[in-house]
Amino acid sequence: MTASPRVAVFRPDDQRLEAAVELLESLGATPVADPMLAVEPAGSTPRSDADAVVFTSTTGVDLVADAGWTPGDATVCAIGETTAGALRDSGFEVDVVPETYTSAGLVEALEGEVEGARVELARSDHGSSVLVEGLFGAGAYVHETVLYRLVRPESAGESAELAAACDLDAALFTSSLTVEHFLEAAADRGVRGAATDGLNEAVVGAIGPPTARTAESNGIGVDVVPETADFELLARAVLERLQSN
Missing domain, CATH: 3.40.50.10090 (Rossmann fold)
Structure with a gap:
């Protein structure tokens, strides 16, 4: 893990993404803002x-x-x-x-x-x-x-390339659709297999059991699922896991 871990966040590009980036920065992480959903x-x-x-x-x-x-x-x-x-x-x-x-x-x-x-x-x-x-x-x-x-934004996929290069320390999936769109973006860039492998070397958080099941059914191991489906709890739990590694 780097001194300031790279953590991918997939929230829609609105106030939710801004708040997520601010939270991750406050926790000492380097956010990789890669929206996987557009409304x-x-x-x-x-x-x-x-x-x-x-x-x-x-x-x-x-x-x-x-x-x-x-x-x-x-x-x-x-x-x-x-x-x-x-x-x-x-x-x-x-x-x-x-x-x-x-x-x-x-x-x-x-x-x-x-x-x-x-x-x-x-x-x-x-x-x-x-x-x-x-x-x-x-x-x-x-x-x-x-x-x-x-829908999946056309620009989505930076996090998939980082994961494929093993340059991503953690990923925060907030719905099954963010998992599916991440994998689609990785496939479009020709790195789906490598990105999946890279995530399995990182700490992967899922906001709830349905999201975790979607990830695991696609070969992505999930390390953290908070007791309550809340983004801040998810982010804090993932950062704690990173710090303990």
């Missing part, structure tokens, strides 16, 4: 006749708030505390936040409450099927509105 708004809003509306990201919250959408009498559900905080900051009351910040956790929180109810999922085009299948299984009528699409 393309779909121009849609959730339906207005739902009994419950589920939000799974701060991006979705920001889009509906900017559009002037209101939930009416619907029960407002957030997949985790970060999304719940964004909802509250936008003036929405939050009724349900699961103890476990995952799709399965949200299904568990709602399954006894939604039989016969209309449940609206307001999220990206890459939403997990777990929510749909789980809520259908609980007896809900489920409708999904795609608020935005997540």
Whole structure:
């Protein structure tokens, strides 16, 4: 490990990336900012006749708030505390936040409450099927509105080349899609195999179990998964692991 470890961060190129870079620098790391996600708004809003509306990201919250959408009498559900905080900051009351910040956790929180109810999922085009299948299984009528699409920026891939050259000390994957886009960018640059090998010599952090499973199913060993799906906890845990190596 170098004196100031190189840590790849894949957040979208907005305030989330700026905050991630600032955090890593404050922890003594050299951030490699390589956004693997870009947001393309779909121009849609959730339906207005739902009994419950589920939000799974701060991006979705920001889009509906900017559009002037209101939930009416619907029960407002957030997949985790970060999304719940964004909802509250936008003036929405939050009724349900699961103890476990995952799709399965949200299904568990709602399954006894939604039989016969209309449940609206307001999220990206890459939403997990777990929510749909789980809520259908609980007896809900489920409708999904795609608020935005997540695409890979054309410039993505600097981190893959560094990993391939074994010049990356750590990587922070914040969704399954960041893993998939990293590997696609590596393949486009002709270094997928070498980049995977390089990551397996580095410390790899995944923000939650689904992201870890995606990485591991693609041959990337995961060293750190924080107990709570929170970027700061992920970054701190990875830096602690680096310092102990």
